[in-house]
Amino acid sequence: MAPGEVHTQAGHGSNRSLILDMPAAALPDAAQDSLRRGCFFAPRPAMRQLLDFAALRMASCDLADHERAALACLLTGTFGQPDPGRRTLELLRQAIRREPGAEWSVTRLAREAGVSRSGLYRLLAEDGDTSPGRFITRARLTAARSLLSDRRLPLAEVALTCGFSDQSALTRAMRRETGRTPGAWRRADGTPGP
Template identity: 65%
Template sequence: MDPALDIRAYDGPGQLHSHEIVQLVLPMEGALELEIAGHGARLSPALSAFIAPGERHTQAGHGPNRSLVLEAPAAAFPPAVLERLGRQRFFAPAPALRSLVEFADLRSRAAGLGTGDLAALARLLTGTLGAEPERPAPRDRLAAAIRRDPAADWPVARLAREAGMSRSALYRALAAGGESPGRFVTRIRLEAALADLADPRLPLAGIALRCGFSDQAALTRAMRRETGRTPGAWRRQIGTPGQARGT
C-alpha cells in the first residue's frame, strides 16, 4: 500500500475503531477531539495526532473543521519514528510539516485537490514526517540556516560548520534520516519553492533561482522527482497563472 491522503471533516462523536495501518490526523482548521488508546487531546493546526496500527480510537468534531488524514503502512516510516510518535501520540508538527499542511489547505480552497495531487502530497508528507521529527538540534539549526539563504552555496564543509559538527558526524546524522548532505539541501530548497508557488506574482524562473536551483529546469526535475508534477502544473492546479514557458 502506498501512502494515501484525504481531507475529512468530523461532525459529532464517532465510534471506537482501529486500523491495521498508520494514520496521522493533521488539522487544517477548527478543533477535533481525538481519543487514542484511552489518551485524549483536542487537536488543532498546532497539534496533530499519530495513531499506530491496531490502536483503538475515536473522534468528535466541534464546529467546522477540516483535517488532512494520512494513511500509510508502518514500513513507510523509520522504526525510530514509529516508536517515538507511537509513544507521544499527540505532537506539534515541525515547521516543514506545517508548511505542507498550510499549502494543502490553500490549494484545496482555491481549486480542490485531485487524486494525483493527493498522492504527491502524501509522499511529501510521509517523507517529511519521517525525517523532521528525528532531527537533533544541530539538524534544526542547519535547516534554519538553509531556509534563511537557500540560494547560497552549501558545500559539506559549510553544512558541518552550521550544524556545529565534523564532516563525518554530519554524514552520520543525515544518514540516520535517510539523507545525504545534497539531498538534505535539495529538500529544504524544495520546501521553500513549494511555498513560493502559492504566490501568483512570482515567476517560476525567479522562484527557482531564489530557492537555490540553478535554473527553472533544475527546479522542474526536483519537483517531478519528489511530487510527480512540474512547477507549472502544480501552480495551475491551485488556480494561479504559471509564468513558465514549456512546463
C-alpha cells in the first residue's frame, strides 16, 4: 500500500498482520496486477516461509530498518510470480483427464510431475489436497462430469472410461465430492436425451 492509504485486512482465527507501507511504483508490474485482482489471498509457500522467519525474528527483537527493507523487497518479489507447484499440479490434472481410465499410481504421478514421490506429497499438501488418491479421483470426476453431458453414454460406461471400477464406485465418489449422483448431475445438466 502507498503511505497514508487505508489498511484493510481479513483473517480467521488467530493471526498476525504485516503491513508494508510503500509506493505502488516500488512493486513490480506483475505484483501490482496480482494485487488488483484480489486484496486477500493465502500466502504461497515461499511467502509463508519469509513470514515465518520475520515472526521468529520479531519475537526476540524489532527488525532493523535494513531488515524491514530487505523483507519488503523479498515479499513483494513473490507477488505475481507464477507458482510452479500449482502449474505442475494443473498439468497432472490435464494428463489424468486425457487418460482417466489409466493406472495412475503415486510413482506415475511423481514421474509425470518430474518430482520424487515425497516431492509429490509436498506439492499436494501445499495445494491443500490430502492425498494422491483424492487428487486422482477429483481429476477423474472432472472427466466424468464432462462425459455425463452425452446422454447416449450409459452411466456404467462413463464410470469405466473414467477409471472407476463400476457405476456404483462413480456414484459414491461423485456424491462424496459434489453431493450429487451422476444421474442427478446429468438431469441438472439439461442436455436433451438421444
